[in-house]
Amino acid sequence: xxxxxxxxxxxxxxxxxxxxxxxxxxxxxxxxxxxxxxxxxxxxxxxxxxxxxxxxxxxxxxxxxxxxxxxxxxxxxxxxxxxxxxxxxxxxxxxxxxxxxxxxxxxxxxxxxxxxxxxxxxxxxxxxxxxxxxxxxxxxxxxxxxxxxxxxxxxxxxxxxxxxxxxxxxxxxxxxxxxxxxxxxxxxxxxxxxxxxxxxxxxxxxxxxxxxxxxxxxxxxxxxxxxxxxxxxxxxxxxxxxxxxxxxxxxxxxxxxxxxxxxxxxxxxxxxxxxxxxxxxxxxxxxxxxxxxxxxxxxxxxxxxxxxxxxxxxxxxxxxxxxxxxxxxxxxx
Amino acid sequence: xxxxxxxxxxxxxxxxxxxxxxxxxxxxxxxxxxxxxxxxxxxxxxxxxxxxxxxxxxxxxxxxxxxxxxxxxxxxxxxxxxxxxxxxxxxxxxxxxxxxxxxxxxxxxxxxxxxxxxxxxxxxxxxxxxxxxxxxxxxxxxxxxxxxxxxxxxxxxxxxxxxxxxxxxxxxxxxxxxxxxxxxxxxxxxxxxxxxxxxxxxxxxxxxxxxxxxxxxxxxxxxxxxxxxxxxxxxxxxxxxxxxxxxxxxxxxxxxxxxxxxxxxxxxxxxxxxxxxxxxxxxxxxxxxxxxxxxxxx
Numbered sequence: 106x107x108x109x110x111x112x113x114x115x116x117x118x119x120x121x122x123x124x125x126x127x128x129x130x131x132x133x134x135x136x137x138x139x140x141x142x143x144x145x146x147x148x149x150x151x152x153x154x155x156x157x158x159x160x161x162x163x164x165x166x167x168x169x170x171x172x173x174x175x176x177x178x179x180x181x182x183x184x185x186x187x188x189x190x191x192x193x194x195x196x197x198x199x200x201x202x203x204x205x206x207x208x209x210x211x212x213x214x215x216x217x218x219x220x221x222x223x224x225x226x227x228x229x230x231x232x233x234x235x236x237x238x239x240x241x242x243x244x245x246x247x248x249x250x251x252x253x254x255x256x257x258x259x260x261x262x263x264x265x266x267x268x269x270x271x272x273x274x275x276x277x278x279x280x281x282x283x284x285x286x287x288x289x290x291x292x293x294x295x296x297x298x299x300x301x302x303x304x305x306x307x308x309x310x311x312x313x314x315x316x317x318x319x320x321x322x323x324x325x326x327x328x329x330x331x332x333x334x335x336x337x338x339x340x341x342x343x344x345x346x347x348x349x350x351x352x353x354x355x356x357x358x359x360x361x362x363x364x365x366x367x368x369x370x371x372x373x374x375x376x377x378x379x380x381x382x383x384x385x386x387x388x389x390x391x392x393x394x395x396x397x398x399x400x401x402x403x404x405x406x407x408x409x410x411x412x413x414x415x416x417x418x419x420x421x422x423x424x425x426x427x428x429x430x431x432x433x434x435x436x437x438x
Numbered sequence: 439x440x441x442x443x444x445x446x447x448x449x450x451x452x453x454x455x456x457x458x459x460x461x462x463x464x465x466x467x468x469x470x471x472x473x474x475x476x477x478x479x480x481x482x483x484x485x486x487x488x489x490x491x492x493x494x495x496x497x498x499x500x501x502x503x504x505x506x507x508x509x510x511x512x513x514x515x516x517x518x519x520x521x522x523x524x525x526x527x528x529x530x531x532x533x534x535x536x537x538x539x540x541x542x543x544x545x546x547x548x549x550x551x552x553x554x555x556x557x558x559x560x561x562x563x564x565x566x567x568x569x570x571x572x573x574x575x576x577x578x579x580x581x582x583x584x585x586x587x588x589x590x591x592x593x594x595x596x597x598x599x600x601x602x603x604x605x606x607x608x609x610x611x612x613x614x615x616x617x618x619x620x621x622x623x624x625x626x627x628x629x630x631x632x633x634x635x636x637x638x639x640x641x642x643x644x645x646x647x648x649x650x651x652x653x654x655x656x657x658x659x660x661x662x663x664x665x666x667x668x669x670x671x672x673x674x675x676x677x678x679x680x681x682x683x684x685x686x687x688x689x690x691x692x693x694x695x696x697x698x699x700x701x702x703x704x705x706x707x708x709x710x711x712x713x714x715x716x717x718x719x720x721x722x723x724x725x726x727x728x729x730x731x732x733x734x735x736x
Contacts (some may be wrong), residue, residue: 147546153620154539158551161536164589168571169558175567175574231462237455249722250463253470256714256721258649260667264674264707265469269489274700276472276489312466316726340451373652377675391565398566399656411564419561438556438596 179409196409206410208385209393213414216302216370216389221363223303227311229356232318233344248319251312263377266305267292293382302378302387306371317359318352325351354433362437365425368418390414468492470711477501477705481697500697501705511709513662514669517581518713521654521665522647525585529643533590533598534636538624540595541602559592565656572657583657584650584665591646594639601635602628637724641717648713670710674703 148155179196181189200206231251238244254262269275270291278288291297329347338346372391379387388396390410398407426437444452471492476484480496487495505511540548568587577583605628613623629636651667658664 144546151545154542154545157535157620157624158539160532161590161595162551162554164532164586165555165558167575168568168587168589171571171574172563172567173561175570176563178566178570231459234455234459237452238459243456247459247463248726251466252722252726253718254466256645256649256718257711258651258667260649260651260671260675261707261710264670264703265473267674268473268700268703268707269469274485274487274489276469279489308466312462340448376652377671394565399569404566404570408564408566411566415562415564422560438559438593 176408176412176415178405179412181405183404192405196405197413199406200409200413206393209388209390209410212387213368213370213389213391216299216375216387217367219299219303220306220370221360221367224306224310225360225363227307228314229318229352231311231315232322232352233348235315235319236322236348237340248312248316252316253312254309255313257309259373259377262305262309262374266301266308266378270301292378293380295383295386298378298383298386302371302374305378306374314359318355321352321355322348354435358429358433358435361425361429361432365422365437366418367421368414470708473704474708476701477708479701481701484698484701501701502709504697504702505705505709510661510664510669510672511666511706514664514666515709517654517663518648518665518667521581521584521650522644524581525647526640526643528585529589529591529647530636530640533595533639533643534624534629536590537595537598537602538620538628541599541605543603555592555595569656578657579659579663581658581663584654587653587657588646591643594642598632598635598639601632605631634724634727637720641721641724644717645714645721666710670706673706 178189180191180193182192182195183189235244235247238247257265270277272278272288272290277291281288289297291301325347329351330343333343333347368390370389370391372389372395375387375389375392376395379392391414394407394411394414397403397410422437430436468490472489475492475494476487478494478497478499478501479487480494480498481500483495539545540551542548572578572583572587577586609627609631610623613627618626649667651665651671654663654665655668655671658668
């Protein structure tokens with residue numbers, strides 16, 4: 106495609122039948138859009154774009170805004186045949202009076218905190234290590250292998266962990282046997298299940314998440330490394346004085362985003378790793394909503410719990426966005 | 439290292455770094471290879487197999503034969519393929535169209551629509567309202583309930599808008615002046631330039647649909663409509679093995695009796711992973727490039 110010499114500001118496909126002003130005129134900054142006729146012409150020139158957005162907008166209205174309206178169920182008693190009746194904050198009172206809710210709230214906070222402490226730093230470390238591999242083919246091989254688990258479903262990953270941690274024929278207990286330790290049913294042991302959650306999260310995401318940090322490392326000016334080398338810096342000094350400061354903004358942004366997502370302790374993961382023996386250790390708000398809502402049919406109470414989580418999550422995410430924007434100039438979106 | 443010869447200490451450091459990364463590779467890949475080995479082993483030898491084995495003990499297609507001939511697995515496979523292909527096609531079409539419109543900076547109302555989309559990222563009313571929406575729209579127990587769920591992913595939409603915004607204004611304005619309409623400009627000018635980005639979100643959506651298990655589980659009450667992930671969950675997580683072996687015995691599959699659930703589960707997991715493995719080289723090519731060019735945020 107050849108480029109015409111003139112690049113005057115032009116809009117989309119303005120009608121060319123002479124009855125309407127040209128696209129350039131319609132979209133001119135000086136065009137007075139506040140006048141009814143001007144606004145109408147402006148919108149009219151853009152109609153194909155609104156048409157293209159229509160399916161998407163309809164989707165957001167039906168599947169994201171309609172549910173917000175449906176969430177009114179949290180303030181109602183659910184009835185199958187009659188209209189629901191308004192009961193105010195009754196279900197929230199029930200929720201905040203129930204020990205079960207505080208248990209799942211506690212589990213949500215504990216698991217999220219464990220993930221931030223034990224999972225969050227791992228991809229940073231992995232990226233730093235990968236950056237030390239100078240042989241391109243070896244580096245590509247390692248990266249190709251460790252990114253894979255990110256694309257597996259939690260059903261699959263839970264299946265893999267159940268097999269590997271099996272007390273009878275799992276590889277971990279087999280190796281424990283070599284040094285004379287008794288087999289442990291990690292998936293059904295209250296003491297170990299949260300660590301299974303942490304480790305399976307590392308297994309799934311440490312590789313893929315390292316990609317973001319690695320990309321940040323690649324963006325560091327190579328001259329900084331050359332200068333450090335001239336000054337006689339060794340490997341660790343270069344990591345400490347060049348690489349880490351270089352990726353600090355990325356670390357900060359992702360850390361803040363993680364805190365913003367604190368209420369999302371990982372439904373898919375917990376749902377597939379959970380069983381009756383250890384449910385009290387890892388049942389989080391999301392799985393609680395599923396259980397009391399869709400399994401026990403306490404729709405109003407479950408909606409109230411979900412709404413509580415949604416509101417706290419919203420506050421955290423907005424705070425994270427604001428802080429990130431102020432700190433690094435980059436928001437969450 | 440660059441420029442100078444390594445000292446003894448540096449060589450030891452390098453060896454430690456390389457081996458810790460290779461250890462990570464082994465921990466990632468070994469469990470998957472082990473399950474593959476289990477599924478291809480002689481059923482009689484499976485009970486004694488070490489968890490470290492990555493080579494089949496003996497060799498047999500019994501497990502795979504049983505799985506492929508299993509009605510639940512067959513239906514699961516077909517349902518997954520149907521939902522994934524239709525869903526991805528609609529996802530990509532709607533996302534591209536909306537992103538293209540929103541990438542035009544002068545579009546009246548653009549800022550309002552942005553906020554309209556961002557609100558849905560920030561506030562999620564939860565699982566139960568979603569369920570009632572699907573019910574009220576009459577979607578329960580139809581494939582549409584899972585195909586239309588997440589039709590336009592707000593994050594992917596934003597990624598694509600950012601990408602479309604990179605297309606030089608001159609090219610778009612030239613097309614506008616040539617009398618191309620909005621669709622023609624998208625098709626002829628923008629899409630060819632955005633091919634890597636489109637490929638990326640196509641793969642994102644593909645992986646999402648293939649891996650989704652919760653919504654099908656909730657929305658599709660008819661087991662015949664369940665995709666493979668739900669069937670896998672039934673066998674492996676909920677441990678519903680009796681149906682599986684029972685049906686196997688009914689179909690008179692040779693040797694079905696001695697196949698252990700351990701080998702069946704292994705085969706089922708590998709079967710569910712296979713399509714992901716098939717597109718994984720493409721994922722590496724496009725996702726990785728996308729992230730490295732800074733076009734993606736996660």
